[in-house]
Amino acid sequence: MTSPATTGPAxxxxxxxxTDALHTVLDDLELDDTPITPDTRFVEDLDLESIDLVTLTAELGGRYGDRVDFPAWFASLELSDIIGLTVGQLVQYIAGCLR
Incomplete structure (x- = not known):
C-alpha cells in the first residue's frame, strides 16, 4: 500500500x-538522458558531490523560503543517509514541511 505522503498532488x-531545480542547477550534467524518479539517488545515480547538493538546496530554498529548513534536515542525517539520499526522500521531507 502506498503512503499518502508519497502520493497525491502535493x-x-x-x-x-x-526535478526542475536539478535541471536548473546541474544543466551541465546532461540530466535529459537520466530519468528522475523518487528512487533516483543523488550520489550514486546522478554523481552529485556535496557542493552540488548545497547548490541544489540553495535553489530549492529560494523556491520554498523559510517553510523548508534544509540545513537543519541535513544536519539531522548521518553521512551514510546523505550518501544514499534519494529524490523521493527529499521530496517527502519538503512535502511534509509544506503541510
Whole structure:
C-alpha cells in the first residue's frame, strides 16, 4: 500500500519542482538522458558531490523560503543517509514541511 505522503498532488508538485531545480542547477550534467524518479539517488545515480547538493538546496530554498529548513534536515542525517539520499526522500521531507 502506498503512503499518502508519497502520493497525491502535493507530492507530485514537489517532485516536479525538485526535478526542475536539478535541471536548473546541474544543466551541465546532461540530466535529459537520466530519468528522475523518487528512487533516483543523488550520489550514486546522478554523481552529485556535496557542493552540488548545497547548490541544489540553495535553489530549492529560494523556491520554498523559510517553510523548508534544509540545513537543519541535513544536519539531522548521518553521512551514510546523505550518501544514499534519494529524490523521493527529499521530496517527502519538503512535502511534509509544506503541510
Amino acid at each position: 507530492y507530485a508538485a514537489v517532485l516536479a519542482e525538485v
